[in-house]
Amino acid sequence: MAYQVEEDRGFSIVLLTGDVDLSNTLVDLSDVTYIDSSGVASLVEGYQTAKKKNLKFGLVGVSGPAMSVLELARLNKVFPIYATVEECVNTDG
Amino acid sequence: MAESPMLELRFLSDPKRLRMVREKVQEVTEEIGCSKKLISDLIIAINEACMNIMQHAYKGDKSGEILLEIQTEHGNLEVVLTDYAAPIDPKLIRPRDLDDVKPGGLGTHFIQEIMDDCTYGNLENRAGNFLRMRKKIN
Numbered sequence: 001m002a003y004q005v006e007e008d009r010g011f012s013i014v015l016l017t018g019d020v021d022l023s024n025t026l027v028d029l030s031d032v033t034y035i036d037s038s039g040v041a042s043l044v045e046g047y048q049t050a051k052k053k054n055l056k057f058g059l060v061g062v063s064g065p066a067m068s069v070l071e072l073a074r075l076n077k078v079f080p081i082y083a084t085v086e087e088c089v090n091t092d093g
Numbered sequence: 094m095a096e097s098p099m100l101e102l103r104f105l106s107d108p109k110r111l112r113m114v115r116e117k118v119q120e121v122t123e124e125i126g127c128s129k130k131l132i133s134d135l136i137i138a139i140n141e142a143c144m145n146i147m148q149h150a151y152k153g154d155k156s157g158e159i160l161l162e163i164q165t166e167h168g169n170l171e172v173v174l175t176d177y178a179a180p181i182d183p184k185l186i187r188p189r190d191l192d193d194v195k196p197g198g199l200g201t202h203f204i205q206e207i208m209d210d211c212t213y214g215n216l217e218n219r220a221g222n223f224l225r226m227r228k229k230i231n
Contacts, residue, residue, distance in 0.1 A: 010109050034115065036140055037203060041196035048194075068133060072206055073199050074191050 025050060026088055030061030035069050047079060056080070058088055098164045099125070106147045106157035106176070114161065115140055121163055122170070128231050135170070135228065138207040141200035142174050142224055150178035150222055169209075170228045177221040183213035 001023075004015040025046060029035070043059070050057035058080035062070065070076045082088040099121045104110045115136050122132045143159060151157035160175040188202035205211055210227040 034136075036111075036137070036144065037197075037199040038144065040199060044194060044196040048196075065133060069137060069203075072137070072203050075194070078194055 022053060022055060024056035026058050026060045026082070026085060028060045028085075029063055029066045032063045032066040035066050037069075037073070040069060040073055040075065043079070044075070056092060058082055058092075060085055060088065098162070100161065100163040102161045104159055104161070105155055106151040106159055107155040108144070108147060111140055111143060114143055117161075118163070125165060125170075125230065127170075131228070131231055134207045135172075138204045138226065138228075139172060139174070141203045142172075142226070145200050146174065146176045146178070146222075150176045150181060152178075154178075165230065168230055170230050172208075172226040172228075174224045174226075175216070175221060176223075177216075177219065179220055180215040181213075181222050183215070186213050 001016060001018045001020050003017070006013045006015065027043065027046070047057045059070075060082050061084065062081055067076065070079065080088075080092075082091070100117060102114065102117055104114065118136050118139050119132060122135055127135070139161070143161070146159055147153070147155075147157075158177055160173075162173045162175075164171050186201060188205055189198040191202065204224075204226065208226040208228050210225075212225045214223050214225075215221070216223060
């Protein structure tokens with residue numbers, strides 16, 4: 001699966017290509033400059049959906065601003081967080 | 094009496110305005126020499142308070158007006174957000190239990206965790222609500 005995000009008239013358009021199927025998911029937050037509670041809520045939804053399907057869902061390279069918000073929500077103790085994709089693969093792969 | 098009014102910003106209840114609000118908050122808090130951590134926290138709290146007004150007071154109506162005022166007073170930063178939507182009972186505004194991991198409902202918790210004091214109320218002479226927040230300047 002591949003994706004691309006485009007901004008268009010107030011919408012973030014996520015373009016998915018390829019096969020979209022059951023798979024483990026890592027969300028790379030290394031370039032996130034700001035995330036609010038609605039962004040965090042989307043991550044929680046992804047985490048809970050993956051958990052229900054016995055799939056892995058983790059965060060990678062969480063930036064300082066994103067980590068501050070996760071800590072405020074005490075979700076840094078809930079999400080599996082990895083410094084790099086390699087760390088995740090070596091730990092859980 | 095405030096020592097110096099720093100920001101008086103009126104904007105529409107449209108999520109597209111949030112980035113502009115965050116940039117303005119960053120500008121004024123940098124001007125008074127707040128630490129990077131405090132600036133980051135204030136941006137989070139004010140952004141969440143604006144989102145709450147857009148979602149819960151104006152219920153998604155993007156034509157509503159929001160007034161953001163920031164001023165310093167006796168070594169504190171005082172932030173007041175005013176909306177002109179139907180009055181909301183302040184007793185109904187409370188953070189949720191964080192042990193219950195679920196999407197949503199984090200904004201009020203963020204605000205209360207970051208700010209030293211928060212007061213919600215209804216406007217006296219017309220329909221509307223205010224949120225007064227205070228934070229000691231480090």
